[in-house]
Amino acid sequence: xxxxxxxxxxxxxxxxxxxxxxxxxxxxxxxxxxxxxxxxxxxxxxxxxxxxxxxxxxxxxxxxxxxxxxxxxxxxxxxxxxxxxxxxxxxxxxxxxxxxxxxxxxxxxxxxxxxxxxxxxxxxxxxxxxxxxxxxxxxxxxxxxxxxxxxxxxxxxxxxxxxxxxxxxxxxxxxxxxxxxxxxxxxxxxxxxxxxxxxxxxxxxxxxxxxxxxxxxx
Amino acid sequence: xxxxxxxxxxxxxxxxxxxxxxxxxxxxxxxxxxxxxxxxxxxxxxxxxxxxxxxxxxxxxxxxxxxxxxxxxxxxxxxxxxxxxxxxxxxxxxxxxxxxxxxxxxxxxxxxxxx
Numbered sequence: 063x064x065x066x067x068x069x070x071x072x073x074x075x076x077x078x079x080x081x082x083x084x085x086x087x088x089x090x091x092x093x094x095x096x097x098x099x100x101x102x103x104x105x106x107x108x109x110x111x112x113x114x115x116x117x118x119x120x121x122x123x124x125x126x127x128x129x130x131x132x133x134x135x136x137x138x139x140x141x142x143x144x145x146x147x148x149x150x151x152x153x154x155x156x157x158x159x160x161x162x163x164x165x166x167x168x169x170x171x172x173x174x175x176x177x178x179x180x181x182x183x184x185x186x187x188x189x190x191x192x193x194x195x196x197x198x199x200x201x202x203x204x205x206x207x208x209x210x211x212x213x214x215x216x217x218x219x220x221x222x223x224x225x226x227x228x229x230x231x232x233x234x235x236x237x238x239x240x241x242x243x244x245x246x247x248x249x250x251x252x253x254x255x256x257x258x259x260x261x262x263x264x265x266x267x268x269x270x271x272x273x274x275x276x277x278x279x280x
Numbered sequence: 281x282x283x284x285x286x287x288x289x290x291x292x293x294x295x296x297x298x299x300x301x302x303x304x305x306x307x308x309x310x311x312x313x314x315x316x317x318x319x320x321x322x323x324x325x326x327x328x329x330x331x332x333x334x335x336x337x338x339x340x341x342x343x344x345x346x347x348x349x350x351x352x353x354x355x356x357x358x359x360x361x362x363x364x365x366x367x368x369x370x371x372x373x374x375x376x377x378x379x380x381x382x383x384x385x386x387x388x389x390x391x392x393x394x395x
Binding site: 089090091092093094095096097098099100103105106110111112114115117118159160161178180181182183184192194195196198199200201202203204205206207208213216217231234235 | 293294295296297298299300301302303304305306307308310311313315316317318319320322323324325326327329331332333336339350351352353354357358360361364369370374375378379381382383386
């Protein structure tokens with residue numbers, strides 16, 4: 063075990079199982095060592111990690127929000143998007159840097175969709191960026207599939223009993239994105255105004271898209 | 281049902297359907313090394329050295345104690361190391377030597393007093 067933590071600034075925030083400092087030094091050294099060995103042996107290129115970090119940094123929920131807003135305004139696009147989520151996103155210039163397929167799930171007055179990855183943390187990263195920690199932790203992964211209404215209530219989302227809830231469990235190659243319902247009162251909104259109502263959590267399916275009266279776009 | 285039957289049917293990652301605590305909406309900004317680790321996973325996948333399924337199985341193969349005690353990206357890098365050993369791409373001593381080198385480079389003024 064390294065003694066790297068000795069000279070670290072003392073942390074006063076709580077540590078959870080996603081990130082803590084007790085053994086960080088050791089695994090950080092391991093990460094550096096593995097990366098350097100692979101580069102030395104020319105199994106990966108010297109700039110590839112940095113370039114991929116730039117790709118990761120370029121992905122965030124604004125991309126997904128753009129897709130959703132475009133689908134709300136353009137029925138033909140929405141139809142293509144629901145048929146093939148990946149090619150629909152690619153139409154809007156969102157590249158997929160991995161081998162995953164994307165299935166877009168449309169919320170309706172009768173069906174509410176929720177996505178989860180019970181086995182680990184599969185997530186539509188090309189369109190949403192990296193998942194929040196709670197998506198990767200046991201409570202959400204374990205419970206979303208058998209008591210989704212209770213889980214949604216913990217996010218403040220109450221789904222009426224006559225609305226079916228469909229939970230989709232992601233895999234290494236199939237990822238999901240929820241197309242939330244367009245909020246009422248947005249008939250005259252531009253695509254940008256609509257996109258501003260679409261949050262990451264609404265595309266995971268734990269909350270609806272924001273109500274315009276709560277965000278009052280100019 | 282025998283007490284160990286569930287251990288055969290359920291690998292450590294397979295927790296869907298289990299009772300669990302309420303969801304706490306925690307998030308954190310990735311540490312720089314965590315982001316590098318994520319990028320490494322993607323690059324290993326691009327080069328068909330380790331794909332996403334192999335990574336997940338590699339994490340499962342760490343066993344429930346390590347899965348419970350290591351953080352998310354600690355599990356990833358530990359799994360990558362093991363998979364690279366299994367594939368004969370690296371040896372444990374390659375990694376140990378390189379880790380010593382990294383450690384001494386990071387702390388040039390410190391003898392390995394607690395090695």
